[in-house]
Amino acid sequence: MLAALARRLAAGLAVVAGVATLTFFLLRLAPGDPVERLLGPAATAEQLAAQRQALGLDQSLPAQYAAWLARMARGEWGRSIASGRPVRAVLAEAWPATAALVGLSLLLSYLLGIAVGAVQAARGGTRLDTALSVSTVTLFALPGYWLGLMLVLLFTYRLRALPSFGAHGYDGDALAGLARLRDLLRHVALPLATLTLVGIGGTARFVRGAMLDARAAPFVTTALAKGLAAPRVWLHHVLRNALVPVVTLLGLSLPALFSGAVFVEAVFAWPGVGRILVEAVQARDYPVVMAATTVSAFLVVVGNLLADLLLAWVDPRIHYRSRET
């Protein structure tokens, strides 16, 4: 178990390092100069050169890469070129917002998606199954950013019930205790609903297929033949075995979910890594882009590891296999 975990960890770190290196070279190869954007069109050639030297952008690419590696290893992530704030502080504020949004919507969309898929599989071929299939394929086809806008149209503009942007209101800092929590919940409601609804579609479709696969297995026929009650068979034999591919999907769907979060954060101005990334990419803010990509890759890798651990818990056979190796 430990050896297998260590191997996964090493592979994960390789992915993070690879993402960071790829980003570094993509950024430097692309047209567009952060110094020109920083100093504006009125800057003289000398000013540009001086600023470039100050930021270390006048050196050769390999030299810049080596210097960047050394700084990363020391934990120095530099300052944002656009705002001058330390990159660490910018991201330290942002990543919990993204992790909370993605984590909560993952939890909700899996619980609801498994429930919907299970009901469909158990009532396969009925009108209920068809109706739910139509709903899930529609949810699956909804782009998060558009669903988000439609929810804003309904809940913010028509019903005037929920706020449409940010993580807290203008008076958020002045609130305390329950009032503050209520404020936060009201703000998270629409982005969370958007991500969750889109997620339910994909999960339910997959769970339905996985459960029908498990339903066709001989051991289910055996269980029914020896007289076990149908609900018990569905719960303990079918659902339990269908969970194995579902948990595998959980790990694989994390990058997609994070991608969805990037768009949803942009729509709702949710103060997370995705929004920071979009803004920094547009401003050619090299240090922030580097750090935000690295952090997002890291979040995805950690999520994948957690899914692996969950898989070993759901499927005991995986324990034995890794113990033998």
Place this chain on the structure above:
Amino acid sequence: MKRETGRVTWVLRDHRGRFGTIVLAVAVLCALAAPVISTGDPAAQRDVVATRFLPPLSTDLHGVVHPLGTDRFGRDVWTRLVYGARISLGVGTLAVLVSVAIGVVVGAIAGFSGGLVRPVLLALTDFALALPRVVLLLLLAALWRPSAALVVVVLGLTGWMSIARLVQGEVRSLAARPFVEGAAALGLRRARILARHVLPNALTPVIVAAALGIGNAIMLEAGLSFLGLGVQPPVPSWGNMIASGRDTLLNAPWVATAPGVALVLVVMACTLVGDALQDALQPANRGQTPR
């Protein structure tokens, strides 16, 4: 091959496949016939103040009917929608073709060669699969000048991995079959065996993946254009139409609603056709995909 065509007509007998095919056919027809069925110029602005924000089904001062209303520049939403369909469908299809080309080549080589080639290619695929796709898309699309061609390349370069895995698995299992051994015994070159005997038999799951992939690519193209990193206004794309409708959501909700509905219908159609194809081409799994 005849058997395969027979199965494809089976898709049309499946009600999901029929619905999806009809939606896609209508969308393609609208895109092709865009100049005929619309005002003809998606960027036309006549009298901005008098013709902007007209609700759907209204007629403007010049007697022009706007079935889906007008946007903040007085441009006809229906015209922009059908011209936008050209971008969405075109970019989605081309991007998937790029992905399929890369995926088939990488998968075939990985599945058919021994030694170090296979593990290296598989590790590369796994690595690319673990990258957050939208992060890469954002980087690539934002760093170069945004255009439809760039979106095709970027989506193609970030979408080949699952196809490579599928092809690799198929090719690997086919390579162990007796007919491949027979072809080798006849003295055929390995490249020829791969191209003529193995690959044609390995492409079935690729068709399904491509159908699903087009829907996904159309959605991502719209997403990039929504963020301002894809197709640039005034050229209409469903994504940049939603983005422009976002600013006028309160007084002209139809501007953002129309392209969104079109997007959902087309993506849904791709998914349904993919599901129906899956059942038609792989009858062993029939009934497993949601109906």
